Amino acid sequence: MVQHPVGIRSLAVNFPSIIRTNDYYREKYPQIVAQSEQKSLAKLFSLSDSTASNEFDLEMMPYLSDPFRGTVERRILAPGESSLMLEERAARDALDAAKLTPNDVDLMIVASVWPEQIGFGNAAFLAQKLGLEAAAWNLDGACGSTPLAIQNACALVRAGEYHNILVVISCTYSRFVDEDDTVSWFLGDGAGAFVVGSVEPNQGILSTKTLAAxxxxxxxxxxxxxxxQGNPQIRMQLSKDAKKIFSETAAELLYTCCDGAAAAAGVTMEEIDFFLFNTSTAWFARFATRVLSIDPERTLNLYPLYANIGPVLTVANLYHAAQLGKIRKNDLVLVYGFGAAGVASANLMRWGNVALGSDPHFKESDSPVKSFSDRSIICR
Structure with a gap:
């Protein structure tokens, strides 16, 4: 049966106003930097001995001498900024790019990691901000939320339930870790949004493979x-076995989802033009290309610029790949994301005429990365 072509029509990203480089931590916490190998980040991403036991460890090894484990910059919420604020900006930008208004949207799907209010997602609050009267609900796939949301939105449009679906993704990790905890060195904040609807024939989402992670x-x-001051606060805590669990399971999740999506669409890895991964570490892109046996030139790694921004990584990687001309109309593009206590999921799509929102604003004077075309930072 020929499926109704459905895919991404527009794409936007938004980031908070503070950019923190490694110099910030060197200047403010010199003793912690000097003792970094005794701290939580080093314990999370380190080897128990000097040898690598799998692909993940092998690609991590070059970063072990860097106390920041490959992080260069992070975007951090400023006082007065929130996940809802980032989501609203990204949502409006995606709608503007698609030449739509909130009145043209008949469903909004929101995935927030994690919202400011306890017990409620941001969907209803964001709908109020946008003046959206259509349906709006929350989706939770942890850091695998982006491909999961793409899968759900496309299925609902194909089924004829909705026509234009706005998907909004955010991550505000900085709110859940103290900045003098070295784990905060590899965490950042951001939001992304995209409109899913009907696209040209032979374009859009071709297949998806999703697993419970x-x-x-x-x-x-x-x-x-x-x-x-004795006030309650929520803090993220990583297990002492986090690195072991991650390195021992990442390859199988990645391969199963990516191979499953390719097989469902009847294509081989060699036929896919570009791959975009949830680059949650500086070496994940290289790790993924090793596991999938693909050329590293067929992917993009924005981790050094953004650090780990959870499910927003896949949106940001898509946005900048299109912005840089890495993916073009009719290219076969595979997107993979995964998250703890969430899902691992891969979409295969044929890229169409995707309208891009405004370029994120970066202060070059504050940034060691002067251009997204700096391949030594972005593509390696």
Whole structure:
């Protein structure tokens, strides 16, 4: 049966106003940087001995001498900024790019990691901000939410339930880790949004393979602690076995989802033009190309610019790949994301006429990365 062509029509990203480079931590926390190998980040991404036991460890090894493990910059919420604010900006930008208004949207799907209010997702709050009267609900696939949301949105449009679906993704990790905890060095904030609807024949989403990422359930948790004033605060805590769990399961999840999506569309890895991964570490893109046996030139790694921004990574990688001309109309593009206590999921799509939102604003004077075309940072 020939499927109704459905895919991404527009794409936008938005980031908070603070950019923190490694110099910020060197200047503010010199002792912690000097003792970094005794701290939580080093314990999370290190080897118990000097040898690599799998592809993940092998690609991690070149970064072990760097106390920041390959992170160069992070985008961090400023006072007064919130996940909802980033989501609203990205959503409006994606709608503007698609030449739509909130009145043209008949469903909004929102995935927030994690919203400011406890117990409620951002969907209804964002709908109020946008003046959206259509349906709006929350989706939770952890850091695998982006390809999962693409799969759900496309299925609903194909089924004729909705016509224009706005998907909004955010991640605000900085709110859940103290900045003097070295784990904060590889975490950042951001939001992305895209419109899913009918596209030209032979374009759009071709297939998806999604798995429950239950093997990652024990990587971390959210705990309620007290701040210095005795007020309750939520803090992210990583398991002491997080690195072991991750490195031992990442390859199988990646291969199963990507191979499954390719097989469902009847194509081989060699026929796919470009791959975009949830680059949650500086070496994940190289790790993924090794596991899938593909040329590293067929992917993009924005981790050094953004650090780990959860499910927003896949949106940002898509946006900048299109912006840089790495993916073009009619290219076969595979997108993969995964998240602890969430899902691992891969979409295969044929890229169409995707309208891009405004370019994120970066202060070059504050940034060691002067251009997205700096391949030594972006593509390696």
């Amino acid at each position: 239950s093997v990652l359930n024990d990587i971390g948790s959210l705990n309620i602690n007290k701040d210095k």
